[in-house]
Amino acid sequence: MAVSSIAVPPDPKRDARAAALVSQVPTWPRHTLKVAWGSFEAGTTFRRATGSGGARYLVNAVACECPDYQQNGAICKHIRAYVLFEQEQARFDAEVDRVLGSAPKSRYEALFPACKDGCGDLADGLDGRCSKCASDAEWQARRDARAS
Ligand SMILES: [Zn+2]
Numbered sequence: 001m002a003v004s005s006i007a008v009p010p011d012p013k014r015d016a017r018a019a020a021l022v023s024q025v026p027t028w029p030r031h032t033l034k035v036a037w038g039s040f041e042a043g044t045t046f047r048r049a050t051g052s053g054g055a056r057y058l059v060n061a062v063a064c065e066c067p068d069y070q071q072n073g074a075i076c077k078h079i080r081a082y083v084l085f086e087q088e089q090a091r092f093d094a095e096v097d098r099v100l101g102s103a104p105k106s107r108y109e110a111l112f113p114a115c116k117d118g119c120g121d122l123a124d125g126l127d128g129r130c131s132k133c134a135s136d137a138e139w140q141a142r143r144d145a146r147a148s
């Protein structure tokens with residue numbers, strides 16, 4: 001489960017470092033707690049950030065294992081980057097929802113519908129078919145028109 005984020009006070013230096021880190025956040029492996037850890041329940045999700053010097057820190061929107069957070073009590077660049085990334089994701093999700101409406105299918109299927117002839121290709125051609133099936137269908141229709 002995700003934790004609700006804390007208010008992140010602005011901090012120009014750390015914010016700048018976080019902005020540079022955001023693109024790395026998706027490469028930080030996800031980590032779900034199997035047992036409670038501190039005040040976090042089992043099932044809480046973290047990512048494993050790689051710090052400078054190769055150290056690994058568990059981080060989420062409210063806590064981080066790095067010295068900046070642990071020792072300085074600061075909202076470190078990892079948390080800031082994590083929060084920025086989550087916000088970007090939320091914006092993206094909202095945009096997808098806006099475009100697709102509440103699609104009953106999975107996002108992938110809604111964004112990349114399959115050809116209705118069931119050939120396994122994507123429906124990138126006309127009327128819900130892939131371009132190959134669409135041209136086959138067109139050919140079929142022309143032949144039927146000639147036959148009648
Ligand atoms: Zn940190």
Ligand SMILES: [Zn+2]
Pocket residue numbers: 115116117118119120121129130131132133134
């Ligand atoms: Zn097809």
